[in-house]
Amino acid sequence: MRQVQIAHAKAHLSALLELVEAGEEIVIARRGKAVARLVPEQRVLRSAADVLREVWAQGGLDIDSPAELPLDAHQIDLD
Template identity: 55%
Template sequence: MRSVQVVEAKAKFSALLAAVEAGETVAIMRRGRVVAQLVPDSPRMAADPFRPLWAEQDDIDLVRPADLAAEPVTPI
């Protein structure tokens, strides 16, 4: 992982983004401490968090709740 100071990151932001696009992770430092990281984006799907549940379908019993009757609407 590459580390750069905030001043250098401001001056070379485009080059840092190119490095991140190439797969590198860049740590942004201020006074010797990491304050941010630039990491490559990984494509994700909305369904990804649920994949472990689908793999264990036999252990989970999902039952749809019964439909409720419509409530009457009173005119205003």
């Protein structure tokens, strides 16, 4: 965990965000006292199998009767 002063954080925000994206935690301090913390956003990686498992649990896919798309409910006049 790295601690930086507010002035440094303001001047080097892009570089600090790169460190955070790489997994590092940054503490922003004012006069040596922590006031904020930059932490990486938690990412949930799902495999195709996970997604299909969820679809299957909800009744599967019906290829013969495709779902109605949102635009199918509205007639679009292109003339």
